[in-house]
Amino acid sequence: MIVSGFYKASNLLKSSGEFGRIWMRKMSADSSSLTLRKQQDGIRRIILNNPTKRNALSLSMLESLRENLLRDTHTPDLRVIIISARGPVFSSGHDLKELTSARGREHHIKVFQTCSEVMTLIQDLPVPVIAMVNGVATAAGCQLVASCDIAVASDKSSFATPGVSVGLFCSTPAVAIGRAMPTKVVMEMLLTGRPISAQDALLHGLVSKVVCEEQLEEQTLAIARRVCECSRPVVALGKSVFHRQMSEGRDEAYACASAAMVENLALWDGQEGVRAFLEKRRPVWSNTDEEAHM
Numbered sequence: 001m002i003v004s005g006f007y008k009a010s011n012l013l014k015s016s017g018e019f020g021r022i023w024m025r026k027m028s029a030d031s032s033s034l035t036l037r038k039q040q041d042g043i044r045r046i047i048l049n050n051p052t053k054r055n056a057l058s059l060s061m062l063e064s065l066r067e068n069l070l071r072d073t074h075t076p077d078l079r080v081i082i083i084s085a086r087g088p089v090f091s092s093g094h095d096l097k098e099l100t101s102a103r104g105r106e107h108h109i110k111v112f113q114t115c116s117e118v119m120t121l122i123q124d125l126p127v128p129v130i131a132m133v134n135g136v137a138t139a140a141g142c143q144l145v146a147s148c149d150i151a152v153a154s155d156k157s158s159f160a161t162p163g164v165s166v167g168l169f170c171s172t173p174a175v176a177i178g179r180a181m182p183t184k185v186v187m188e189m190l191l192t193g194r195p196i197s198a199q200d201a202l203l204h205g206l207v208s209k210v211v212c213e214e215q216l217e218e219q220t221l222a223i224a225r226r227v228c229e230c231s232r233p234v235v236a237l238g239k240s241v242f243h244r245q246m247s248e249g250r251d252e253a254y255a256c257a258s259a260a261m262v263e264n265l266a267l268w269d270g271q272e273g274v275r276a277f278l279e280k281r282r283p284v285w286s287n288t289d290e291e292a293h294m
Contacts, residue, residue: 034061037068042079042228043221044068051087057140058095059107062114069121069129076287079228079235081125082220083148084132090157093139099168112172115140119147119176123243126236128227132220133157134213138195142206143173146180149239151207152220153198159206160195161186179246181205231269231285238264268292 036047046068048055055061065083072078085091098111122129122144131148138160145151145159161170161177170190178186181204189196198210211219227235241260245253264270269285271292276283 034058034064035068037071039077042077043224044078044081046081046083048083048085048091051085051089053095054089054092054136055085055087055141056092056095057115057144058098059111059114061095062111062118066114066118066121069118069125073125073127078127079232080127080224081129082132082224083129083144084220085135088135089141090131090133090135090137091141091144092136093141093143093163093170093173096166096168115143115172119143122147123149124240126239127232128235128239130220130224131207132216133198133207134216136160136195139163139170139173143170143176146173146176146206150223152209152211152216152223153201153207154213154216155198155210156213157198157201157207157210158195159189159198159201160193161189162193162195164191165193177206231267231273231283232287233267233289234264234269234273237267266291 034048034050036045036049038045046065048061048065050056050058050061057065069081094111094115099108128149129147131145131151131153133145133151133153134157135154136158137145139162142159142161145153161173163170163173174186174190177189185196185204188194196204196206198207201207202210209219209223237260241257245256248256265274268288268290269283272285273283
């Protein structure tokens, strides 16, 4: 089975404002870390925490992000991850100081390998990952947004792949962005380096929702809470199969998805959901990978 067993998450706080304030007070004690991680009621918050460097995805930042994504991934308490950032820049992408010839080819290889590992990890995790964007996301920062399962942005946000302007074409960001947006729109971004607005990002599929800055946290948490109401193994199976079938041809995709539906029905939670619907009641999830012994 795809995921380990776990217990049902406890009720979430009703006030998103209170929710955020409690976490930020806890996080303030560790403000020197490149990323901050706190988890409550099934929701893990990972915050990029280097605003003075525009939350650049340096090798150290990428390694810190990877560690916080991987920590206790299969524990019963984790249901969804939200990635956000401190300051007016979500992330400016790679730290160009690490990409000079003085650092050497081997270091450059390590930077891009680590970045690719983080981006693919986000899609391979058994829980959904939500980007909460409030500000500028460029180059690998834009890649990070595109790699997340869901992205909620404030209306003040913007997105760009400006590498061509400094002689470093955004080839790796284009992998994730090119799978999220129409080819010609992506090529215009890549070839001109010009930013697009949050509304254009929504129009072309880079983000899933645009809200005013004051509602960003509330709206993002509302999505996370809804995920927490669903069966974790069902969500994990669905996420895994979605990303797998997207890389297949039509016939192969249907074969993959059909097999997944059968596997889903073999889960105890799959059968519980069907029974609850037929009995006109709310389902009671086991939130385990236990099979229904059909």
